[in-house]
Amino acid sequence: MPWQTKPVKMTDVFTIGVPHRNYVQRPELEKRLIHEAERKDAIVCVSGPSKAGKSVLVKKILPKLKIIGGQIDLSMADLWPHLCRRLGISLSSKNTSSQSSAFGTNTGPLSANMRASSATEKQFDLDPKSAFLNYVRETGGIIIDDFHYFSRDAQAALLQAFKEMLLEANVVIVIIITHYGQDQPALAERDLTGRVKYVRLPDWSMQELVEILKEGFAALNLRAAPEESEALVSIAFGSPLIVQELGSSACRRADVQERVRKPTDMTLSKPEQLIKDAIKEGTIAGDAPTFLKLIVGRNPTRERTPYVIDGQRGDVYFLIFYALKQAFPLTTGIPFEDLVKWIRDHATADGGEKPPQGAQIDSALKGLRKTSEEIVEEAQKNNKSRELPIEYEGAEGTRTLIVNDPFLKIFVKYANWEEGYRQLGRAK
Numbered sequence: 001m002p003w004q005t006k007p008v009k010m011t012d013v014f015t016i017g018v019p020h021r022n023y024v025q026r027p028e029l030e031k032r033l034i035h036e037a038e039r040k041d042a043i044v045c046v047s048g049p050s051k052a053g054k055s056v057l058v059k060k061i062l063p064k065l066k067i068i069g070g071q072i073d074l075s076m077a078d079l080w081p082h083l084c085r086r087l088g089i090s091l092s093s094k095n096t097s098s099q100s101s102a103f104g105t106n107t108g109p110l111s112a113n114m115r116a117s118s119a120t121e122k123q124f125d126l127d128p129k130s131a132f133l134n135y136v137r138e139t140g141g142i143i144i145d146d147f148h149y150f151s152r153d154a155q156a157a158l159l160q161a162f163k164e165m166l167l168e169a170n171v172v173i174v175i176i177i178t179h180y181g182q183d184q185p186a187l188a189e190r191d192l193t194g195r196v197k198y199v200r201l202p203d204w205s206m207q208e209l210v211e212i213l214k215e216g217f218a219a220l221n222l223r224a225a226p227e228e229s230e231a232l233v234s235i236a237f238g239s240p241l242i243v244q245e246l247g248s249s250a251c252r253r254a255d256v257q258e259r260v261r262k263p264t265d266m267t268l269s270k271p272e273q274l275i276k277d278a279i280k281e282g283t284i285a286g287d288a289p290t291f292l293k294l295i296v297g298r299n300p301t302r303e304r305t306p307y308v309i310d311g312q313r314g315d316v317y318f319l320i321f322y323a324l325k326q327a328f329p330l331t332t333g334i335p336f337e338d339l340v341k342w343i344r345d346h347a348t349a350d351g352g353e354k355p356p357q358g359a360q361i362d363s364a365l366k367g368l369r370k371t372s373e374e375i376v377e378e379a380q381k382n383n384k385s386r387e388l389p390i391e392y393e394g395a396e397g398t399r400t401l402i403v404n405d406p407f408l409k410i411f412v413k414y415a416n417w418e419e420g421y422r423q424l425g426r427a428k
Contacts, residue, residue: 008259013216014248016241018059022216024208024240026057029201033061036197037172043162043192044174045147048201050387050404051241054176055145057201065141065172070149073377079154080128089135091126133165141172146387148177149376163195178387178404204240209233212243217266220251220259228268235271235414237331239406242284246271249278272414279415284407290375291411292420294389295321298367305360306350309343316356316364318421319343321412330409336362336399365392365401 013021036044048054059067068086084091136142147155162173210229217224232250236242250268251257268274278284297304297317304315309322320339327342328334336358344355369392379386391402403409411417 008219010220010248010251010257013219014244014251016244018056019212019216019244021219022212022244022247023056023060024211024215026202026208029057029199030061033057033199036199037062037174039197040170040172041166042195042197043159043166044172044197044199046174046176046199046201048178049203049238050178051239051406052201052204053240054178054201056240058143058174058176062141062143062172062174065143065174066139067143067145069380070144070146071380072149072373073380074150074154076151076153076157079150079157080132083132084128084135087132087135089131091128091131129161133161136165136171136173137169140170141174143174143176145176146178147175149380159192159196163192166195204238206230206233209236209238209240209243212240213247216244216247220256221262222251222254222256222260222264222266224250224266224268228271232268232271232274235275235410237406237409242406242410245278245284246275249274249281249283252281252283253277275410275414279411284410287407288411288415288417288420291389291408291415292417292424293375294368294371294408295417295421296424297364298371305356307347307356308350309347312418313350314418314421316360317368318418319347319356320361320364320368321417324403324412330403330412333400333402336365336394336401339401362399365399368392 008021013019033044033046036042046054046058055067066087068083071082074082081091083089144158147158150158165171166173210226210233213224213229213233232246233243236246250266253274254266256264275284279288282288295317297315306313306315307319309319310326312318312322314322320343323339323342323346324330324334328339340358340361343361347355349355368390369388372388372390376386376388387404389403389405389408391404392399393402394400403412
């Protein structure tokens with residue numbers, strides 16, 4: 001039987017890992033990262049929006065370096081032991097010492113001086129900070145994803161240790177952060193001036209995102225009309241990861257599991273229906289229980305004031321997400337005052353009373369921020385990396401709500417979460 005290559009699988013093309021068949025190069029960005037990494041004289045900070053391809057870029061350029069994630073609830077006492085555990089670094093070492101004694105024996109005509117030795121084995125614990133830094137030296141560097149999740153003190157300790165290491169070791173140090181809100185790392189410390197080089201990911205262009213689809217379809221011997229590809233990509237909130245998922249969903253809808261033998265045209269019409277169907281199947285924004293946890297809000301068993309908006313009944317959390325769905329594009333931060341105005345213009349208390357006050361909405365938004373932190377903590381306990389779904393920060397007059405997670409944006413805009421809210425008993 002003649003040798004045959006295995007057919008290209010759809011799941012090997014459209015992937016949320018590091019893509020190989022439809023990786024779209026961004027030459028200037030890649031050159032900048034390579035340049036800064038090869039210098040080995042500063043900490044390289046790669047920043048960009050959530051799900052924008054930061055980790056994929058770094059893994060593609062620096063495939064040999066180990067990558068670990070930041071931890072949101074880590075104490076300073078456990079910082080270095082935690083890093084060692086994540087990298088599998090043993091903190092126990094054995095030391096063997098020998099004691100010898102000389103003695104003579106006579107065995108007939110032969111005599112010899114023989115030396116007997118007894119070995120003593122001692123086990124001791126290594127200093128976790130030294131063990132971690134030695135590992136970085138020996139492997140040539142480290143990548144820390146979600147660096148902003150470490151506490152401010154932990155960030156400062158890591159940055160100081162890396163700064164000292166760069167003075168005497170030939171290593172590559174890369175930290176990855178999502179640039180939002182008040183969780184920015186302690187990179188502005190005075191003694192780090194000149195020791196941090198920034199590589200910021202620019203927004204993905206429509207052409208680049210369409211290229212992900214085009215190259216992925218080509219690998220499967222498929223073709224799609226450019227205008228239909230653009231329409232599909234336009235609802236991806238600028239995220240290459242969402243585009244990968246949309247390509248996968250389009251292939252499943254067309255029952256394409258692997259590369260087809262003959263060139264085949266793909267139909268990408270009705271992109272919003274495609275994404276709604278994918279949500280129902282759980283293939284896009286599949287973390288519905290977690291997203292509903294946000295929408296239901298904190299302390300869901302507590303009695304809350306019911307409101308009515310467009311004929312639907314719900315509490316203040318419902319009003320917030322309904323406003324996000326109906327009135328805001330979610331591509332930028334939403335000023336608190338704009339959100340409050342829209343809600344107060346459209347909602348009334350059940351029975352025709354006044355809509356919620358700004359203080360009530362502010363309290364709910366702070367609750368959403370807290371729930372977001374708990375979601376991240378829960379993911380990290382299971383060794384999973386996750387961005388804060390929602391950020392709410394700023395002083396009086398500058399308060400801003402930011403929806404970070406593109407999958408949450410998809411869920412808010414296109415899922416029938418109102419029904420899930422009602423099923424959970426939060427509305428009648």
